[in-house]
Amino acid sequence: MQYQSSLEFAKAQDQKDPLRTYRDRFHFPSLGTAELAYFTGHSLGLQPKSVRAAVSLELDEWAKYGVEGHFHSTNPWYSYHERLTPAMAEIVGAKDSEVVCMNSLTTNIHLLFVSFYRPTASRYKIISEAKMFPSDRYMLETQVRFHGFDPDDAIIEVPPRAGESLIREEDILAAIESNADELAMVFFGGVNYLTGQLFDMQSLTKAAHAVGAIAGFDLAHAAGNVLLSLHEWDVDFAAWCSYKYLNSSPGNVGAIFVHERHGRNFDLPRFGGWWGHDKTTRFQMKNDFQPMEGADGWQLSNAPILGMSAAKASLDVFAEVGMAALRKKSEMLTGYLEYTVGLLADEFPDAEISVITPRDPDQRGCQLSIDIAGRERQLFDDMIAAGVIADFREPCIIRVAPVPLYNSFEDVFTFGKIMRKLLPK
Structure with missing residues:
Protein backbone atom coordinates (compact mmCIF):
# COMPACT_ATOMS: atom_id res chain seq x y z
CA MET A 1 0.00 0.00 0.00
CA GLN A 2 1.19 3.51 -0.85
CA TYR A 3 0.67 5.53 2.32
CA GLN A 4 0.05 9.26 2.42
CA SER A 5 0.35 11.68 5.30
CA SER A 6 -3.02 13.39 5.00
CA LEU A 7 -6.31 13.36 6.84
CA GLU A 8 -8.09 12.68 3.58
CA PHE A 9 -6.04 9.53 3.00
CA ALA A 10 -6.64 8.29 6.55
CA LYS A 11 -10.38 8.84 6.33
CA ALA A 12 -10.53 7.13 2.95
CA GLN A 13 -8.78 4.05 4.35
CA ASP A 14 -11.15 3.98 7.31
CA GLN A 15 -14.12 4.19 4.99
CA LYS A 16 -12.85 1.13 3.08
CA ASP A 17 -12.12 -0.80 6.29
CA PRO A 18 -14.54 -3.78 6.58
CA LEU A 19 -14.03 -3.74 10.36
CA ARG A 20 -14.71 -0.02 10.86
CA THR A 21 -18.04 -0.52 12.65
CA TYR A 22 -16.43 -2.46 15.50
CA ARG A 23 -14.84 0.75 16.75
CA ASP A 24 -18.30 1.94 17.77
CA ARG A 25 -18.67 -1.07 20.05
CA PHE A 26 -16.01 0.18 22.47
CA HIS A 27 -15.83 2.98 25.02
CA PHE A 28 -13.00 5.45 24.44
CA PRO A 29 -11.59 7.35 27.43
CA SER A 30 -11.98 11.09 27.62
CA LEU A 31 -9.14 13.27 28.87
CA GLY A 32 -10.76 16.58 28.03
CA THR A 33 -8.69 16.97 24.85
CA ALA A 34 -10.02 17.92 21.44
CA GLU A 35 -8.38 14.88 19.87
CA LEU A 36 -7.71 11.54 21.52
CA ALA A 37 -5.75 8.58 20.21
CA TYR A 38 -5.67 5.44 22.41
CA PHE A 39 -2.72 3.18 21.61
CA THR A 40 -2.37 1.14 24.79
CA GLY A 41 -4.22 -2.06 23.98
CA HIS A 42 -0.93 -3.87 24.72
CA SER A 43 -1.40 -2.84 28.35
CA LEU A 44 -5.16 -2.56 28.83
CA GLY A 45 -7.74 -3.02 26.11
CA LEU A 46 -10.77 -0.77 25.84
CA GLN A 47 -14.10 -1.72 27.37
CA PRO A 48 -16.62 -3.29 25.01
CA LYS A 49 -19.98 -1.57 25.38
CA SER A 50 -21.61 -4.98 25.81
CA VAL A 51 -19.74 -5.62 29.07
CA ARG A 52 -22.08 -3.62 31.30
CA ALA A 53 -25.15 -5.64 30.31
CA ALA A 54 -23.24 -8.92 30.62
CA VAL A 55 -22.05 -8.16 34.15
CA SER A 56 -25.42 -6.69 35.16
CA LEU A 57 -27.14 -9.90 34.11
CA GLU A 58 -25.02 -11.95 36.49
CA LEU A 59 -25.57 -9.44 39.30
CA ASP A 60 -29.31 -9.72 38.72
CA GLU A 61 -29.08 -13.52 38.67
CA TRP A 62 -27.12 -13.49 41.92
CA ALA A 63 -29.81 -11.34 43.50
CA LYS A 64 -32.57 -13.56 42.11
CA TYR A 65 -31.18 -17.03 42.73
CA GLY A 66 -28.45 -16.76 45.36
CA VAL A 67 -26.47 -19.98 45.45
CA GLU A 68 -28.95 -21.67 43.12
CA GLY A 69 -27.54 -19.52 40.34
CA HIS A 70 -24.86 -22.16 39.95
CA PHE A 71 -27.46 -24.36 38.29
CA HIS A 72 -30.62 -22.34 37.56
CA SER A 73 -29.41 -18.97 36.25
CA THR A 74 -29.61 -18.06 32.57
CA VAL A 321 -14.50 -10.94 13.56
CA GLY A 322 -11.94 -13.75 13.53
CA MET A 323 -8.19 -13.43 13.95
CA ALA A 324 -7.47 -13.65 10.20
CA ALA A 325 -9.43 -10.44 9.50
CA LEU A 326 -7.89 -8.69 12.49
CA ARG A 327 -4.39 -9.66 11.41
CA LYS A 328 -4.96 -8.40 7.88
CA LYS A 329 -6.02 -4.99 9.13
CA SER A 330 -3.27 -4.98 11.76
CA GLU A 331 -0.54 -5.26 9.16
CA MET A 332 -1.90 -2.30 7.19
CA LEU A 333 -2.56 -0.15 10.27
CA THR A 334 0.83 -0.85 11.85
CA GLY A 335 2.44 -0.20 8.48
CA TYR A 336 0.81 3.22 8.44
CA LEU A 337 2.16 3.94 11.92
CA GLU A 338 5.63 2.85 10.80
CA TYR A 339 5.36 5.17 7.79
CA THR A 340 4.26 8.04 10.04
CA VAL A 341 7.13 7.49 12.48
CA GLY A 342 9.55 7.45 9.54
CA LEU A 343 8.31 10.86 8.43
CA LEU A 344 8.75 12.20 11.96
CA ALA A 345 12.30 10.86 12.07
CA ASP A 346 13.11 12.68 8.84
CA GLU A 347 11.46 15.92 9.94
CA PHE A 348 13.04 15.99 13.41
CA PRO A 349 16.54 14.47 13.15
CA ASP A 350 17.61 15.97 16.48
CA ALA A 351 15.02 13.82 18.26
CA GLU A 352 16.93 10.67 17.20
CA ILE A 353 13.74 8.68 16.48
CA SER A 354 14.02 5.00 15.61
CA VAL A 355 11.77 1.94 15.69
CA ILE A 356 13.27 -0.98 17.62
CA THR A 357 10.46 -3.37 16.66
CA PRO A 358 11.18 -5.67 13.67
CA ARG A 359 10.43 -4.03 10.33
CA ASP A 360 9.22 -7.34 8.90
CA PRO A 361 5.44 -7.64 9.58
CA ASP A 362 5.86 -11.41 10.02
CA GLN A 363 8.09 -10.76 13.04
CA ARG A 364 5.81 -8.41 14.96
CA GLY A 365 2.24 -7.79 16.02
CA CYS A 366 0.59 -4.38 16.08
CA GLN A 367 2.98 -2.83 18.60
CA LEU A 368 5.78 -0.50 17.54
CA SER A 369 8.35 0.47 20.16
CA ILE A 370 9.72 3.89 19.30
CA ASP A 371 13.07 4.93 20.74
CA ILE A 372 13.34 8.71 20.98
CA ALA A 373 16.90 8.88 22.25
CA GLY A 374 17.12 12.65 22.33
CA ARG A 375 14.15 13.10 24.69
CA GLU A 376 13.07 12.14 28.18
CA ARG A 377 9.91 11.41 30.19
CA GLN A 378 8.54 14.93 29.70
CA LEU A 379 7.76 14.18 26.06
CA PHE A 380 5.55 11.26 27.08
CA ASP A 381 3.77 13.38 29.70
CA ASP A 382 3.15 16.01 27.05
CA MET A 383 1.72 13.32 24.75
CA ILE A 384 -0.82 12.28 27.39
CA ALA A 385 -1.82 15.89 27.97
CA ALA A 386 -2.25 16.38 24.22
CA GLY A 387 -4.44 13.28 23.83
CA VAL A 388 -2.10 10.44 22.85
CA ILE A 389 -2.35 7.54 25.29
CA ALA A 390 0.64 5.25 24.82
CA ASP A 391 3.16 3.56 27.15
CA PHE A 392 6.57 4.73 28.39
CA ARG A 393 9.68 2.73 29.28
CA GLU A 394 13.02 4.16 30.38
CA PRO A 395 15.02 5.90 29.06
CA CYS A 396 12.58 7.10 26.37
CA ILE A 397 10.97 4.17 24.61
CA ILE A 398 7.33 4.79 23.73
CA ARG A 399 5.28 1.70 22.94
CA VAL A 400 2.41 2.40 20.56
CA ALA A 401 -0.15 -0.25 19.59
CA PRO A 402 -2.77 0.53 16.92
CA VAL A 403 -5.20 -2.27 17.76
CA PRO A 404 -7.15 -3.31 14.64
CA LEU A 405 -10.35 -4.04 16.53
CA TYR A 406 -10.95 -0.42 17.53
CA ASN A 407 -8.14 1.82 16.25
CA SER A 408 -8.34 3.64 12.93
CA PHE A 409 -6.10 5.15 10.29
CA GLU A 410 -7.30 8.53 11.49
CA ASP A 411 -6.00 7.67 14.98
CA VAL A 412 -2.56 7.12 13.46
CA PHE A 413 -2.79 10.39 11.53
CA THR A 414 -3.74 12.14 14.78
CA PHE A 415 -0.69 10.63 16.46
CA GLY A 416 1.56 12.11 13.77
CA LYS A 417 -0.21 15.48 13.94
CA ILE A 418 0.21 15.76 17.71
CA MET A 419 3.82 14.58 17.65
CA ARG A 420 4.68 17.26 15.12
CA LYS A 421 3.53 19.84 17.67
CA LEU A 422 5.43 18.27 20.57
CA LEU A 423 8.79 17.28 19.06
CA PRO A 424 10.05 20.86 18.45
CA LYS A 425 9.70 21.69 22.19
Whole structure:
Protein backbone atom coordinates (compact mmCIF):
# COMPACT_ATOMS: atom_id res chain seq x y z
CA MET A 1 0.00 0.00 0.00
CA GLN A 2 1.19 3.51 -0.85
CA TYR A 3 0.67 5.53 2.32
CA GLN A 4 0.05 9.26 2.42
CA SER A 5 0.35 11.68 5.30
CA SER A 6 -3.02 13.39 5.00
CA LEU A 7 -6.31 13.36 6.84
CA GLU A 8 -8.09 12.68 3.58
CA PHE A 9 -6.04 9.53 3.00
CA ALA A 10 -6.64 8.29 6.55
CA LYS A 11 -10.38 8.84 6.33
CA ALA A 12 -10.53 7.13 2.95
CA GLN A 13 -8.78 4.05 4.35
CA ASP A 14 -11.15 3.98 7.31
CA GLN A 15 -14.12 4.19 4.99
CA LYS A 16 -12.85 1.13 3.08
CA ASP A 17 -12.12 -0.80 6.29
CA PRO A 18 -14.54 -3.78 6.58
CA LEU A 19 -14.03 -3.74 10.36
CA ARG A 20 -14.71 -0.02 10.86
CA THR A 21 -18.04 -0.52 12.65
CA TYR A 22 -16.43 -2.46 15.50
CA ARG A 23 -14.84 0.75 16.75
CA ASP A 24 -18.30 1.94 17.77
CA ARG A 25 -18.67 -1.07 20.05
CA PHE A 26 -16.01 0.18 22.47
CA HIS A 27 -15.83 2.98 25.02
CA PHE A 28 -13.00 5.45 24.44
CA PRO A 29 -11.59 7.35 27.43
CA SER A 30 -11.98 11.09 27.62
CA LEU A 31 -9.14 13.27 28.87
CA GLY A 32 -10.76 16.58 28.03
CA THR A 33 -8.69 16.97 24.85
CA ALA A 34 -10.02 17.92 21.44
CA GLU A 35 -8.38 14.88 19.87
CA LEU A 36 -7.71 11.54 21.52
CA ALA A 37 -5.75 8.58 20.21
CA TYR A 38 -5.67 5.44 22.41
CA PHE A 39 -2.72 3.18 21.61
CA THR A 40 -2.37 1.14 24.79
CA GLY A 41 -4.22 -2.06 23.98
CA HIS A 42 -0.93 -3.87 24.72
CA SER A 43 -1.40 -2.84 28.35
CA LEU A 44 -5.16 -2.56 28.83
CA GLY A 45 -7.74 -3.02 26.11
CA LEU A 46 -10.77 -0.77 25.84
CA GLN A 47 -14.10 -1.72 27.37
CA PRO A 48 -16.62 -3.29 25.01
CA LYS A 49 -19.98 -1.57 25.38
CA SER A 50 -21.61 -4.98 25.81
CA VAL A 51 -19.74 -5.62 29.07
CA ARG A 52 -22.08 -3.62 31.30
CA ALA A 53 -25.15 -5.64 30.31
CA ALA A 54 -23.24 -8.92 30.62
CA VAL A 55 -22.05 -8.16 34.15
CA SER A 56 -25.42 -6.69 35.16
CA LEU A 57 -27.14 -9.90 34.11
CA GLU A 58 -25.02 -11.95 36.49
CA LEU A 59 -25.57 -9.44 39.30
CA ASP A 60 -29.31 -9.72 38.72
CA GLU A 61 -29.08 -13.52 38.67
CA TRP A 62 -27.12 -13.49 41.92
CA ALA A 63 -29.81 -11.34 43.50
CA LYS A 64 -32.57 -13.56 42.11
CA TYR A 65 -31.18 -17.03 42.73
CA GLY A 66 -28.45 -16.76 45.36
CA VAL A 67 -26.47 -19.98 45.45
CA GLU A 68 -28.95 -21.67 43.12
CA GLY A 69 -27.54 -19.52 40.34
CA HIS A 70 -24.86 -22.16 39.95
CA PHE A 71 -27.46 -24.36 38.29
CA HIS A 72 -30.62 -22.34 37.56
CA SER A 73 -29.41 -18.97 36.25
CA THR A 74 -29.61 -18.06 32.57
CA ASN A 75 -25.94 -18.99 32.21
CA PRO A 76 -25.38 -21.53 34.99
CA TRP A 77 -22.25 -20.61 36.95
CA TYR A 78 -21.24 -24.22 37.53
CA SER A 79 -20.16 -24.54 33.91
CA TYR A 80 -19.71 -20.85 33.08
CA HIS A 81 -16.02 -21.16 32.20
CA GLU A 82 -16.93 -23.60 29.43
CA ARG A 83 -18.75 -20.81 27.59
CA LEU A 84 -15.44 -18.99 27.08
CA THR A 85 -13.48 -21.96 25.79
CA PRO A 86 -14.42 -22.18 22.07
CA ALA A 87 -13.62 -18.54 21.26
CA MET A 88 -10.43 -18.56 23.33
CA ALA A 89 -9.25 -21.80 21.74
CA GLU A 90 -9.86 -20.36 18.28
CA ILE A 91 -7.78 -17.28 19.13
CA VAL A 92 -4.72 -19.36 20.04
CA GLY A 93 -5.16 -22.13 17.47
CA ALA A 94 -6.00 -24.95 19.84
CA LYS A 95 -8.56 -27.66 20.42
CA ASP A 96 -11.26 -26.83 22.95
CA SER A 97 -9.94 -29.55 25.24
CA GLU A 98 -6.53 -27.87 25.34
CA VAL A 99 -7.70 -24.51 26.71
CA VAL A 100 -9.35 -23.28 29.89
CA CYS A 101 -9.82 -19.80 31.39
CA MET A 102 -8.75 -19.61 35.03
CA ASN A 103 -6.78 -17.64 37.62
CA SER A 104 -4.32 -14.93 36.55
CA LEU A 105 -1.26 -15.06 34.32
CA THR A 106 1.71 -15.56 36.65
CA THR A 107 -0.30 -17.84 38.92
CA ASN A 108 -1.08 -19.99 35.90
CA ILE A 109 2.54 -20.13 34.78
CA HIS A 110 3.63 -21.26 38.25
CA LEU A 111 0.97 -23.98 38.16
CA LEU A 112 2.15 -25.12 34.73
CA PHE A 113 5.75 -25.22 35.92
CA VAL A 114 4.68 -27.69 38.60
CA SER A 115 3.91 -30.08 35.76
CA PHE A 116 6.45 -29.16 33.12
CA TYR A 117 9.59 -28.02 34.93
CA ARG A 118 10.85 -31.32 36.34
CA PRO A 119 14.59 -30.69 36.69
CA THR A 120 17.19 -33.31 37.48
CA ALA A 121 20.75 -32.90 38.67
CA SER A 122 21.97 -33.05 35.08
CA ARG A 123 19.04 -31.51 33.14
CA TYR A 124 17.77 -28.37 34.83
CA LYS A 125 18.49 -25.31 32.68
CA ILE A 126 15.92 -22.95 31.15
CA ILE A 127 16.56 -20.82 28.07
CA SER A 128 14.65 -17.54 27.84
CA GLU A 129 14.96 -14.17 26.19
CA ALA A 130 16.91 -11.38 27.86
CA LYS A 131 14.78 -8.48 29.10
CA MET A 132 11.64 -10.55 29.44
CA PHE A 133 8.77 -9.04 31.42
CA PRO A 134 9.83 -8.82 35.09
CA SER A 135 7.06 -11.07 36.41
CA ASP A 136 8.26 -13.86 34.12
CA ARG A 137 11.83 -13.38 35.26
CA TYR A 138 10.76 -13.40 38.92
CA MET A 139 8.78 -16.55 38.24
CA LEU A 140 11.80 -18.27 36.70
CA GLU A 141 14.11 -17.20 39.53
CA THR A 142 11.80 -18.48 42.25
CA GLN A 143 11.03 -21.71 40.42
CA VAL A 144 14.67 -22.69 40.00
CA ARG A 145 15.43 -21.70 43.59
CA PHE A 146 12.49 -23.81 44.77
CA HIS A 147 14.12 -26.78 43.08
CA GLY A 148 17.48 -26.02 44.69
CA PHE A 149 19.32 -24.41 41.78
CA ASP A 150 21.11 -21.10 41.35
CA PRO A 151 19.27 -18.77 38.91
CA ASP A 152 22.59 -17.46 37.57
CA ASP A 153 23.46 -20.99 36.52
CA ALA A 154 20.06 -22.42 35.64
CA ILE A 155 18.60 -19.53 33.63
CA ILE A 156 20.25 -18.87 30.27
CA GLU A 157 19.18 -15.54 28.79
CA VAL A 158 19.69 -14.99 25.08
CA PRO A 159 20.33 -11.27 24.47
CA PRO A 160 20.50 -9.15 21.35
CA ARG A 161 23.98 -8.84 19.90
CA ALA A 162 26.02 -5.78 20.80
CA GLY A 163 24.56 -2.67 19.18
CA GLU A 164 21.30 -4.45 18.25
CA SER A 165 17.82 -4.31 19.80
CA LEU A 166 16.41 -7.63 18.61
CA ILE A 167 17.34 -11.23 19.40
CA ARG A 168 18.47 -13.28 16.45
CA GLU A 169 16.77 -16.63 16.06
CA GLU A 170 20.05 -18.31 15.15
CA ASP A 171 21.42 -17.25 18.54
CA ILE A 172 18.48 -18.88 20.33
CA LEU A 173 18.88 -22.08 18.35
CA ALA A 174 22.62 -22.07 19.02
CA ALA A 175 21.98 -21.70 22.76
CA ILE A 176 19.57 -24.65 22.66
CA GLU A 177 22.08 -26.80 20.82
CA SER A 178 25.04 -25.88 23.03
CA ASN A 179 23.07 -26.67 26.20
CA ALA A 180 21.29 -29.72 24.80
CA ASP A 181 22.38 -32.18 27.49
CA GLU A 182 21.46 -29.87 30.38
CA LEU A 183 18.34 -28.24 29.01
CA ALA A 184 14.99 -28.83 30.71
CA MET A 185 12.91 -26.10 29.08
CA VAL A 186 12.72 -23.31 26.52
CA PHE A 187 10.44 -20.58 27.88
CA PHE A 188 9.87 -17.35 25.94
CA GLY A 189 7.36 -14.56 25.71
CA GLY A 190 5.65 -15.12 22.36
CA VAL A 191 5.95 -11.39 21.71
CA ASN A 192 8.55 -9.51 23.73
CA TYR A 193 6.81 -6.81 25.74
CA LEU A 194 9.54 -4.19 25.25
CA THR A 195 10.55 -4.51 21.61
CA GLY A 196 7.41 -6.10 20.20
CA GLN A 197 9.50 -8.86 18.59
CA LEU A 198 7.43 -11.90 17.61
CA PHE A 199 9.40 -15.10 18.08
CA ASP A 200 9.04 -18.12 15.82
CA MET A 201 7.35 -20.37 18.36
CA GLN A 202 7.07 -23.29 15.99
CA SER A 203 10.80 -23.25 15.32
CA LEU A 204 11.70 -22.88 19.00
CA THR A 205 9.35 -25.71 19.96
CA LYS A 206 10.86 -28.01 17.36
CA ALA A 207 14.38 -27.18 18.52
CA ALA A 208 13.49 -27.74 22.17
CA HIS A 209 11.91 -31.12 21.47
CA ALA A 210 14.90 -32.18 19.37
CA VAL A 211 17.11 -32.05 22.47
CA GLY A 212 14.51 -33.53 24.83
CA ALA A 213 13.33 -30.27 26.40
CA ILE A 214 9.87 -28.80 27.01
CA ALA A 215 8.65 -25.70 25.13
CA GLY A 216 6.39 -23.18 26.90
CA PHE A 217 5.34 -19.59 26.19
CA ASP A 218 3.89 -16.53 27.87
CA LEU A 219 1.43 -15.19 25.30
CA ALA A 220 0.36 -12.04 27.18
CA HIS A 221 1.37 -9.85 24.22
CA ALA A 222 0.51 -12.41 21.54
CA ALA A 223 -3.02 -13.66 22.26
CA GLY A 224 -5.51 -11.57 20.30
CA ASN A 225 -2.62 -9.82 18.54
CA VAL A 226 -0.97 -12.34 16.20
CA LEU A 227 -1.99 -15.57 14.50
CA LEU A 228 -1.27 -18.58 16.70
CA SER A 229 -1.44 -22.33 16.04
CA LEU A 230 -0.40 -23.81 19.36
CA HIS A 231 -1.73 -27.30 18.69
CA GLU A 232 -0.23 -27.55 15.21
CA TRP A 233 3.10 -26.14 16.43
CA ASP A 234 3.21 -28.92 19.06
CA VAL A 235 3.75 -26.41 21.90
CA ASP A 236 3.73 -28.13 25.30
CA PHE A 237 2.09 -25.38 27.32
CA ALA A 238 1.30 -21.68 27.28
CA ALA A 239 -0.47 -19.07 29.39
CA TRP A 240 -1.78 -15.58 28.76
CA CYS A 241 -3.82 -12.80 30.31
CA SER A 242 -7.07 -11.48 28.85
CA TYR A 243 -6.99 -7.78 29.68
CA LYS A 244 -4.61 -6.56 26.99
CA TYR A 245 -5.62 -7.29 23.40
CA LEU A 246 -8.55 -9.39 24.64
CA ASN A 247 -10.23 -6.43 26.41
CA SER A 248 -11.65 -8.36 29.36
CA SER A 249 -11.22 -5.69 32.13
CA PRO A 250 -8.29 -4.77 34.42
CA GLY A 251 -6.54 -7.76 35.94
CA ASN A 252 -9.19 -10.19 34.77
CA VAL A 253 -8.97 -13.96 34.44
CA GLY A 254 -6.18 -15.56 32.43
CA ALA A 255 -6.08 -18.75 30.37
CA ILE A 256 -3.83 -21.73 29.72
CA PHE A 257 -3.04 -24.13 26.89
CA VAL A 258 -1.90 -27.69 27.54
CA HIS A 259 -1.28 -29.87 24.52
CA GLU A 260 -3.68 -32.79 24.36
CA ARG A 261 -0.93 -35.39 24.76
CA HIS A 262 -0.20 -33.95 28.22
CA GLY A 263 -3.87 -33.46 29.03
CA ARG A 264 -4.34 -37.21 28.73
CA ASN A 265 -1.38 -37.97 30.96
CA PHE A 266 -2.90 -38.34 34.41
CA ASP A 267 0.46 -39.27 35.90
CA LEU A 268 1.82 -35.81 35.16
CA PRO A 269 2.45 -34.02 38.49
CA ARG A 270 0.18 -31.06 39.18
CA PHE A 271 -1.44 -29.19 42.05
CA GLY A 272 -5.00 -30.29 42.58
CA GLY A 273 -8.15 -28.34 43.28
CA TRP A 274 -11.89 -28.92 43.43
CA TRP A 275 -12.63 -27.52 39.96
CA GLY A 276 -9.92 -29.61 38.30
CA HIS A 277 -11.39 -32.81 39.76
CA ASP A 278 -13.57 -35.09 37.63
CA LYS A 279 -16.81 -33.10 37.42
CA THR A 280 -18.97 -36.22 37.30
CA THR A 281 -17.93 -37.07 40.88
CA ARG A 282 -17.05 -33.60 42.16
CA PHE A 283 -19.99 -33.32 44.50
CA GLN A 284 -19.40 -36.72 46.07
CA MET A 285 -16.76 -34.87 48.12
CA LYS A 286 -14.38 -37.86 48.25
CA ASN A 287 -10.65 -37.91 48.83
CA ASP A 288 -8.27 -38.94 46.02
CA PHE A 289 -7.90 -36.23 43.38
CA GLN A 290 -8.92 -37.40 39.91
CA PRO A 291 -8.09 -34.70 37.36
CA MET A 292 -10.30 -34.10 34.37
CA GLU A 293 -8.88 -34.79 30.94
CA GLY A 294 -7.39 -31.83 29.10
CA ALA A 295 -6.55 -28.35 30.31
CA ASP A 296 -9.60 -28.42 32.61
CA GLY A 297 -7.63 -30.72 34.88
CA TRP A 298 -5.32 -27.85 35.87
CA GLN A 299 -8.12 -25.77 37.40
CA LEU A 300 -8.15 -25.15 41.14
CA SER A 301 -11.17 -23.10 42.17
CA ASN A 302 -14.59 -22.33 40.78
CA ALA A 303 -14.93 -19.57 38.21
CA PRO A 304 -15.06 -15.82 39.07
CA ILE A 305 -18.35 -15.20 37.32
CA LEU A 306 -18.43 -11.40 37.20
CA GLY A 307 -14.98 -11.24 35.62
CA MET A 308 -15.71 -14.08 33.25
CA SER A 309 -18.92 -12.40 32.11
CA ALA A 310 -16.86 -9.36 31.05
CA ALA A 311 -14.38 -11.63 29.29
CA LYS A 312 -17.18 -13.47 27.51
CA ALA A 313 -18.59 -10.19 26.17
CA SER A 314 -15.24 -9.40 24.56
CA LEU A 315 -14.65 -12.93 23.28
CA ASP A 316 -18.02 -12.78 21.53
CA VAL A 317 -16.64 -9.90 19.46
CA PHE A 318 -13.53 -11.88 18.55
CA ALA A 319 -15.70 -14.83 17.53
CA GLU A 320 -17.56 -12.53 15.13
CA VAL A 321 -14.50 -10.94 13.56
CA GLY A 322 -11.94 -13.75 13.53
CA MET A 323 -8.19 -13.43 13.95
CA ALA A 324 -7.47 -13.65 10.20
CA ALA A 325 -9.43 -10.44 9.50
CA LEU A 326 -7.89 -8.69 12.49
CA ARG A 327 -4.39 -9.66 11.41
CA LYS A 328 -4.96 -8.40 7.88
CA LYS A 329 -6.02 -4.99 9.13
CA SER A 330 -3.27 -4.98 11.76
CA GLU A 331 -0.54 -5.26 9.16
CA MET A 332 -1.90 -2.30 7.19
CA LEU A 333 -2.56 -0.15 10.27
CA THR A 334 0.83 -0.85 11.85
CA GLY A 335 2.44 -0.20 8.48
CA TYR A 336 0.81 3.22 8.44
CA LEU A 337 2.16 3.94 11.92
CA GLU A 338 5.63 2.85 10.80
CA TYR A 339 5.36 5.17 7.79
CA THR A 340 4.26 8.04 10.04
CA VAL A 341 7.13 7.49 12.48
CA GLY A 342 9.55 7.45 9.54
CA LEU A 343 8.31 10.86 8.43
CA LEU A 344 8.75 12.20 11.96
CA ALA A 345 12.30 10.86 12.07
CA ASP A 346 13.11 12.68 8.84
CA GLU A 347 11.46 15.92 9.94
CA PHE A 348 13.04 15.99 13.41
CA PRO A 349 16.54 14.47 13.15
CA ASP A 350 17.61 15.97 16.48
CA ALA A 351 15.02 13.82 18.26
CA GLU A 352 16.93 10.67 17.20
CA ILE A 353 13.74 8.68 16.48
CA SER A 354 14.02 5.00 15.61
CA VAL A 355 11.77 1.94 15.69
CA ILE A 356 13.27 -0.98 17.62
CA THR A 357 10.46 -3.37 16.66
CA PRO A 358 11.18 -5.67 13.67
CA ARG A 359 10.43 -4.03 10.33
CA ASP A 360 9.22 -7.34 8.90
CA PRO A 361 5.44 -7.64 9.58
CA ASP A 362 5.86 -11.41 10.02
CA GLN A 363 8.09 -10.76 13.04
CA ARG A 364 5.81 -8.41 14.96
CA GLY A 365 2.24 -7.79 16.02
CA CYS A 366 0.59 -4.38 16.08
CA GLN A 367 2.98 -2.83 18.60
CA LEU A 368 5.78 -0.50 17.54
CA SER A 369 8.35 0.47 20.16
CA ILE A 370 9.72 3.89 19.30
CA ASP A 371 13.07 4.93 20.74
CA ILE A 372 13.34 8.71 20.98
CA ALA A 373 16.90 8.88 22.25
CA GLY A 374 17.12 12.65 22.33
CA ARG A 375 14.15 13.10 24.69
CA GLU A 376 13.07 12.14 28.18
CA ARG A 377 9.91 11.41 30.19
CA GLN A 378 8.54 14.93 29.70
CA LEU A 379 7.76 14.18 26.06
CA PHE A 380 5.55 11.26 27.08
CA ASP A 381 3.77 13.38 29.70
CA ASP A 382 3.15 16.01 27.05
CA MET A 383 1.72 13.32 24.75
CA ILE A 384 -0.82 12.28 27.39
CA ALA A 385 -1.82 15.89 27.97
CA ALA A 386 -2.25 16.38 24.22
CA GLY A 387 -4.44 13.28 23.83
CA VAL A 388 -2.10 10.44 22.85
CA ILE A 389 -2.35 7.54 25.29
CA ALA A 390 0.64 5.25 24.82
CA ASP A 391 3.16 3.56 27.15
CA PHE A 392 6.57 4.73 28.39
CA ARG A 393 9.68 2.73 29.28
CA GLU A 394 13.02 4.16 30.38
CA PRO A 395 15.02 5.90 29.06
CA CYS A 396 12.58 7.10 26.37
CA ILE A 397 10.97 4.17 24.61
CA ILE A 398 7.33 4.79 23.73
CA ARG A 399 5.28 1.70 22.94
CA VAL A 400 2.41 2.40 20.56
CA ALA A 401 -0.15 -0.25 19.59
CA PRO A 402 -2.77 0.53 16.92
CA VAL A 403 -5.20 -2.27 17.76
CA PRO A 404 -7.15 -3.31 14.64
CA LEU A 405 -10.35 -4.04 16.53
CA TYR A 406 -10.95 -0.42 17.53
CA ASN A 407 -8.14 1.82 16.25
CA SER A 408 -8.34 3.64 12.93
CA PHE A 409 -6.10 5.15 10.29
CA GLU A 410 -7.30 8.53 11.49
CA ASP A 411 -6.00 7.67 14.98
CA VAL A 412 -2.56 7.12 13.46
CA PHE A 413 -2.79 10.39 11.53
CA THR A 414 -3.74 12.14 14.78
CA PHE A 415 -0.69 10.63 16.46
CA GLY A 416 1.56 12.11 13.77
CA LYS A 417 -0.21 15.48 13.94
CA ILE A 418 0.21 15.76 17.71
CA MET A 419 3.82 14.58 17.65
CA ARG A 420 4.68 17.26 15.12
CA LYS A 421 3.53 19.84 17.67
CA LEU A 422 5.43 18.27 20.57
CA LEU A 423 8.79 17.28 19.06
CA PRO A 424 10.05 20.86 18.45
CA LYS A 425 9.70 21.69 22.19
